[in-house]
Amino acid sequence: MKTKWKMLTLAALLSAGTTTANAADDGYVGDLGEDAYYADSTDYVNDLYNEDSAAPAAAESAIEEVVEEVVEEAQYYPSELETVSYVGDGGEYAQQNVGSGIPTSLASYGCQTGDCNGGCGPVAAAPVYMPTRRVAKQTSAWLTAEALLWFPQVRSTVPLVSQNTAGALPELDQGATVAFGGQDAFGGDxxxxxxLDGGVMLSEDFGMGGRFWMLGEAEDTYNASGDGTTGSIGIPYFDSDLIANQENALIIAYSDGTGAGDVDFQGQIAVRSTLEMYGAEGYGRLRLLGGKGYRSDFIGGFSHFGIEEGLTLAATTTQTEVGAGQGDVYRFNDDITAENKFYGGQIGFLTTVGRGAWTLSALTKVHLGNMDQTWTSRGSRGRAAFADQAGGIFANNAEQTIEESNFSFAPEANIKLAYKMRPNVSFSVGYSFIMWDDVLMIGDNLNRDINTGYLVLDGAGAVDAAERPQFLGLETDSFFVHGVDLGCVIQF
Structure with missing residues (x-):
């Protein structure tokens, strides 16, 4: 009976340790993982598996003392020992000696003959398997879905469309206003x-994942048509003709109210500016620090970003004024694209702190690599019976492609607050900021110094190469995007 009482004590201690682990599995234990980067192991939260924790150490010491006494008495009462059941255990299995009820690791303390006359040694018995306890559950995989409410930086360009009152020319130095394009014309909305973000923890300290993000196409458009009786419409430019050398405008709709007819030009114009952005990453995370309720990781991996801006312009105008050129139709088309593709690496740090069901995470990193830039422009213009000519208003040729590649860097920051609604489901709100230091944009590369003879096809449609608008080379500048993230995290 003495031996059985101590075996009950041992079973109670072991069961208590198992119950604590299971409770940690089922309750809120302050998981640090709230996003792709934020998947965690709960070993560093609430002292579940903290080597500095006094409670597990004390329990382990007590268990060892009881085991030593049981083993000692097993030398004298081997037949009275019974197998101890591990309450609530699961997972891996350990070999046990059936004959004595003692695990194989303790079998060397048993007797060979049962009466100890032959000396002590290993007890011969058939091996069986029994469950062992789990100390703490680890988050091994995650999947995150977030809605992005971001605001791209405002973009500028040359004035693309101008308007003025009826009877006044649509020239900027004649009181006309910019109707489309100009300073800070696009973006900011x-x-x-x-x-989407997903990955897996390969160990307590190391995990791998990937994420992909995309913004919907940003679009700004302008469409107008008229005969000038309600207001004039034009495309403003700076006349580079050495004689004029002043503000001018390609007239789309205009009426001066004089002469045989009230209408001089009537036509229509459509302009469209677009912006598309996306990013793709593959990364690894390595734990640097960990403690009660916090964890700090090193982040490293591969980055790819795409930023593409487009501009299309189509205009048609007909001269209705009585006189030379009456009935002539002018047609203009521009199609310009500026494409940026970034390929490089990323390094950074992630720090996460948790308290109860709340988690606060801060991510800072920088992307370093090459920005491949491609400028593509194509255009055409025509007049009356003349065949269409190569080159539009701002696109100075039938088709032109220029490519460059420059070293670039992109700092990124994100802060996120998450709340655990269910054991494996969290909702988060955060703020993100990304800036690229070298981005090709259309507005920085349009030349509005245009020769009037080039536009109206003087000389029966023939155009001197010197009259074409000159391309000044690729100009780049920094560009950023920022905004709010609303997310849902599922952990497995």
């Missing part, structure tokens, strides 16, 4: 998108 909400651009919705999504971000």
């Amino acid at each position: 909400l651009q919705a998108g999504f971000r």
